[in-house]
Amino acid sequence: MRVLLFLKNECRQSFKILCSLAFILALALSIATAIGQTERMIKSSSAKAAEQFDILVGAKGSRTSLLLSTVYLRDEMMSLTPAVALNVLRGYKGVKWCAPLAFGDRVNESPLVGTTKAFVTLGGARALKTGRVFESRHEAVVGIRSGLKIGETVFPHHGRIAGVGHKHDNGFEVVGILPETGTPWDRAVLVPIETIWAMHAKHQDGEPETLEEWLRLGKFDHLPGFSAIVVKPVSISDAYKIRQGMSSASAMDGRGQSVNLMAIFTGEVLVELYATLDSAMVAFEWFAASSVMISLLAVLITGFILGELRKPQFLQLRTMGAPRGYVMQVVWLLIMSVVLSGVVMGLAGGWGLAQIAAVFISQDTGIAMTPVIGLQELQVGLVTLVLGAIFAILPAVKVGRSQLR
Known part of the structure; x- marks a missing residue:
């Protein structure tokens, strides 16, 4: 059968x-x-999204908030990092490049980030998909998923929630588009950090005519500060030295108060978050x-x-x-x-x-x-x-x- x-x-x-x-x-x-x-x-x-952020330096506080705010552009409460912290970083020979970041505003649904050319090009390791890096205070480089095109002029809003906060008078012309990274930075709008300070009336007197002149001259004393600093070390041993040194360092802010610093490995904090996720x-x-x-x-x-x-x-x-x-x-x-x-x-x-x-x-x-x-x-x-x-x-x-x- x-x-x-x-x-x-x-x-x-x-x-x-x-x-x-x-x-x-x-x-x-x-x-x-x-x-x-x-x-x-x-x-x-x-x-994968955190690969380009080897070390993050910020004011001492929540390590998780520093990671989420910087790498994933989440809206987290953070204290300002004194600009003098950059001078402390300059004392380490193992720093390949470093760049400050300033958050707090938006362009439509896209976060507005003030930074320097070093971050845009990742210290020269990244080429733009189209266009060029910003050369003046009213130029911007945008992520490929920001919905913006070269030649457009955009006006940011204060605050990190879309549609909330007053509109700034400072407009930006899009001059470059970053390659796709598969990260939240594909939606970001990157502008010179000097413009962020100017929009918030925090650095108007005696501003240098050219971008990043304060960085080249090493004049950090009267700058308002940053949300965080991204650091690319030369080697793994340098990375540990930088983290250990910056985690025990302090810097004076614009009001003359000492601010304790911290430096984190993004991978280390992610492992802690993954452990929490595993438990859940x-x-x-x-x-x-x-x-x-x-x-x-x-x-x-x-x-x-x-x-x-x-x-x-x-x-x-x-x-x-x-x-x-x-x-x-x-x-x-x-x-x-x-x-x-x-x-x-x-x-x-x-x-x-x-x-x-x-x-x-x-x-x-x-x-x-x-x-x-x-x-x-x-x-x-x-x-x-x-x-x-x-x-x-x-x-x-x-x-x-x-x-x-």
Whole structure:
């Protein structure tokens, strides 16, 4: 007798029930695999976004706030870093380049960032996609996803919330566009930091005519300060020296008060954040694993029920000479067809859910994210198949041992 022919006929008779079971299992497996893909996607994408920020220097405070504000352009409360801190950094020979950053304003939905040419070009390592670096105070370089084009003139608003705060009179002409990085900086508008000071009336008297003259002359005493300083070290050993030295240093601000400084490795703070994320994800993973087990139990119970409902047909096969193994094989394959369909749909559905999560997270954070079905998801699918194969033996044996009457 042909097992597959009988199995095909049985699947046709119980099509709705089997599809419902496969869908339930697929839904549970989708959630389980989507959680893992999303977690891995967030970690890899956020780590990639921080690659260009080896060391961050700021006023002593929250390390996490310094990271989120600088690398991911989140609106965080931070104290100003005295400009004299740049002079302290100049004392280290292991500094390849450093650049100050000033936050606090927006251009439409894009954050406005005051900085220097060194940051725009990453110390000469990055070329613009089109255009050039700003050369005057009323020029800007924008991220590729800012929605702005070369030649446009834009007017910023005070504050880091779009549509809130007064409009500044200082306009900027877009002269350059940065290459895509897959980070929140793709939405940013970069302008000379001198313009940020001028807009907030913090550095008007005796301003130099050319950009960054204060930087070349080393005159930091009367400057208002920065939100943070990005530092690129020459080597790993230099990085540790800079972090240790700057974390124990202090600098005088414009009011003559001493401000303690701190320096952080972005990767180190990210590891701490990932540890917190891992703790939160454990509960979700247990929930997902439980839902998969419950779905498999539902398949098992339904296998018993189908075995009882189809018992007359199976007994008829036995009376026609079919061996016990034939009947057991039919029941086992019937249940495994449900499990296999659920696993395949579950892996595809998990990728789809992770893709949806990637779209929403990318829109909110500006970080490019791409989910990938990895070894972890394949292992989950394989374990589900193995457990399903073991569970399917029970109803198959029960039906196969039924006595002929």
